[in-house]
Amino acid sequence: MCRETAPSGWLSSAPRWPRRSSVGRPRGCDRRRRRPDALGERHPYTRACAVNLANVLAELNELRQAEDLERMAVAGFQPTLGHEHPDTIVSRAKLGVTLRALGRIPESDQLQESTHAQFVRLLGENHPHTVSVREGKRIPRDPEPTAV
Numbered sequence: 001m002c003r004e005t006a007p008s009g010w011l012s013s014a015p016r017w018p019r020r021s022s023v024g025r026p027r028g029c030d031r032r033r034r035r036p037d038a039l040g041e042r043h044p045y046t047r048a049c050a051v052n053l054a055n056v057l058a059e060l061n062e063l064r065q066a067e068d069l070e071r072m073a074v075a076g077f078q079p080t081l082g083h084e085h086p087d088t089i090v091s092r093a094k095l096g097v098t099l100r101a102l103g104r105i106p107e108s109d110q111l112q113e114s115t116h117a118q119f120v121r122l123l124g125e126n127h128p129h130t131v132s133v134r135e136g137k138r139i140p141r142d143p144e145p146t147a148v
Helices: 044-059 063-081 086-101 105-123 128-134
Strands: none
Touching: 044 063, 044 086, 063 086, 086 105, 086 128, 105 128
16 A cells, blocks of 8 residues: 555555655555545545455455445445446445344345345346345455446
8 A cells, every 4th residue: 555644434444654755665656546535435446445345354254344345335336326237236235245144134135135126127037146146145246446
C-alpha cells in the first residue's frame, strides 16, 4: 500500500508506509490512485476491492468484517449500477450467505429469496449463479471494476 495517512472508512486499520520523500517510495507507487479517500468509497475499484476482501474474510471466518464490507459494496453498487445489475445481485447473494453463517436466518432468507428470483428472471433456472443461490452457496464471481 502506498499511503502516508489512514483514510476514514474500510481501510483505516491497514498498515501504512512510513513518511519519506517521493524518491524513497517503491517504484510505481502513486498515492493518488491507490487511496480510497482519493477515489471515494463508491469508485468501482474501491467496491471491487471491498468485495474481494470480504471474500477473503469470509473464508477466514471473520464474518462480521465480511458483512460490513459486503454491505458497503451493495450500498455502492445499487445507486450506480442499479438493482438489476449482476454485480449488485451477486453482492447481495454473498451478503445473504454471510448473514446465514452469522445466524441471522430470517434476514438471510429474505435476501436469498429476492436474489434467487432476480437470477431466475435474468439468467434462468439452471445458470450456475441461480443454482448457487438456491443451494445457499457463495457465488464464485468477483465484480469487474467498470467506469460508470
